[in-house]
Amino acid sequence: MTAGPNKTITPVEIGGKLVGPDQPVYVIAEIGLNHNGDVAIAKQLIDIAHEAGCDAVKFQKRTPEISTPKDMRDVMRETPWGTMTYLDYRYRVEFEEEQYTEIDNYCSKLGMHWFASPWDVPSVEFLANKFDVVTFKVASASVTDLELLTAMKNTGKPVILSTGMSTIEEIDKAVETLGTEKLVMMHATSTYPMPAHEANLRTINTLRERYxxxxxxxxxxxxxxxxxxxxxxxxxxxxxxxxxxxxxWGSDHSASLEPGGLRHLVRDIRIIEEALGDGVKRVFEGEIKPKARLRRVG
Structure with a gap:
């Protein structure tokens, strides 16, 4: 499955915004489970993302009795709410329709996109039917769950596919299932936090050329x-x-950006976009006077 380096990359529309080459970088602030089951914290994080200039916030949606591995359900876990089974913990931090209605209304007022990574088929149906989310995100852990990927594809919505912890062969099967018409891929390495030597950023080009x-x-x-x-x-x-x-407290907080870091990230992304230019070599207006003053020949 190789697209080849000369294939034109067509942008994908997500909620009225084009995501692709020569478009503004679509910046997603992943809240995930960092709300710790509290809508008030979720709203604070939405505010931070909005003020930083992000395009979207992302959550995770599970049906705990389906998505929690059987051998993990009864494992005891220490939490801020006391000692409980892993399954009970999953229920404790899971948002349901009431909470997501608040989030949906809040993001709508701010003009922010929101969506989630569904971890099971009922969660796909919940997000599509109850809230008509702008896109779905396939978590790296779900790349090989072809039933889940098929459910996302069948909604007709664009899909963002993360590729952490996955081989090329596994990604090939995922892409065959999802198709490429409304697909955006994400290079990722699923180490938390990730050391620089595992970033392997040249894979961005590998994925672009292959798919x-x-x-x-x-x-x-x-x-x-x-x-x-x-x-x-x-x-x-x-x-x-x-x-x-x-x-x-929580597994993802240590690898997350705090408000100041997020603001700097978005600011610097926009500077890089401007600095990349169009690749056409030219003499800029700011060079004309130095050229006249400094160039001796020609």
Whole structure:
């Protein structure tokens, strides 16, 4: 399955915004489970993403009794709400229709996109039928769940496919299932936090050439440099986890950006977009006077 380096990459429309080459980078602030089951925290994170200039916030949606592995359900876990089974913990942090209605209304007022990574088929139906989300995100852990991918494709909505912890052969099967017409891919490495030597950013170009679709970057590193380098290499969308405080309880907080980091990320992405230019060599207006003053011949 190789598209070839000369294939034209067609942008994908997500909620009225085009995601692809020569378009503004689509910046996704992943809230995930960093709301810790509290809608008030979720709204604070939405505000932070909106103020930073992000295009969308992303959550995770599960039906815990389906998506929680059987051998994990009765494992005891220490939480801020006491010791409980892993299944009970999953229910404790899961938003349902009432909470997502609040989120939907809140994002609508701000003009923000919101969507989620569904981890099971009922969650796909919930997001599509109850809220008509603008897109679906395939979590890296779900790349091989072809039943889930088929359910997303059948909604007719665009799909963003993360590729962490996946082989090329596994990604091939996922792409065969989803098709390429409304597909955006995300290069990712699913280490939390991710060390620089595992970033392998040149894979962005590998995926673009192999599948002929827009390719972005989903980052789990600390800091901003790797995400910004991904933009310079042509990533059309960037996703980073966000948190109020990296020291908060929860598995994703330590690899997340705090408010100041998110603001700097979006600011620097927009500067890089402007700096990349169109690739046409020219003499700029600011060079004319130095040229007249400094060039001796010609």
């Amino acid at each position: 002929g679709v827009p390719v972005g970057y989903s980052g789990h590193e600390t800091g901003l440099q790797i995400s910004l380098a991904a933009v310079a290499l042509g990533a059309v969308t960037v996703e980073r986890h966000i948190t109020l405080d990296r020291t908060m």
